[in-house]
Amino acid sequence: MSFFIEERTRQYRDGSTQTDRYLRVGRIVGCAIGAVVLLTATSCQFTKVGQGHVGVKVNNVGSDAGVSNKSLGVGWYFTPPGVTIYEYPVYTNNYTWQEVERFSFQDRNGLSIGADVSVAYRADPSKAPILFQKYRVDMDGIVSGALRNTVRNAIVANASTMSVEQIYGPKKAELIERARKQASKYLEPYGLHIEQLYWASNIILPKNIQSQINMRVANEQQALAEQAKVATAQARARSAVAMAEGKAKALQIEQEAIKNSPQIVELRAVEKWNGILPQYVVGGQTMPMIGGALKR
DSSP: OOOOSOOOOOBOTTSOBHHHHHHHHHHHHHHHHHHHHHHHHHHOEEEEEOTTEEEEEEEOSSTTOEEOSSOBOSEEEEEOTTEEEEEEEOSOEEEEEOGGGOEEEEOTTOOEEEEOEEEEEEEOGGGHHHHHHHHOSOHHHHIIIIIHHHHHHHHHHHHTTSOHHHHHTTTHHHHHHHHHHHHHHHHGGGTEEEEEEEESSOOBOOHHHHHHHHHHHHHHHHHHHHHHHHHHHHHHHHHHHHHHHHHHHHHHHHHHHHHHOTHHHHHHHHHHOOSOOOSOOOTTOOOTTIIIIITO
């Protein structure tokens, strides 16, 4: 292969010719150009933005180098050499920082505490280019880097205002919610939305502190049980007193009624009578109960 129109042949004492030298140069140039064309053809490709994702186009060469301000929807896109498309999920994703990624923080007294934390997050489709311009990595890199650091800083800041008893007990939910709000306030302007932030496991305390808290909780539970027993006994006593007072009051009322109306005695006897008269009556005696109530 030659790229030269003029061909000249000159004989030199060493046996070589000028023509051969022109031809060799032509082959080298032709192979180089062919290699460049082949490399360009093979490096040109299409990139797909999948369902539930939004794409960000980044051009690294030419006068248009930079991040495109327009997000890419679902579909295939031509990506020549120097062009990269990054995908960000717009549906809710979940991730748990645990084991080597476990969070460490301190209470207000400097006691070390550990915890596994889970997050539910998604990217704002309209702000995906802003998100990439801020962090320059894909979503996995953001989750392990910027998102984790922001959440950790929020937990550290809020935990430092609480005691270990509060963090482990009544204010545990308040702590994680305050951290979520603080992290969301920082990340929302860049297009990263935190939907949920929650403890993925029990909060991890030093063994001696854990034992002390467990003992205190057990003592409190026992005290509550004893208080419940006392309250039950007191309630039963009050009930018995109330019943006795009721009976005494009723008896007093009945006695007053009998005093004012003696006929009530005969009425009570009639109410208890089974209707059978005595078979034998001693002379001069009246029939029981008949002398008064039945004559009327």
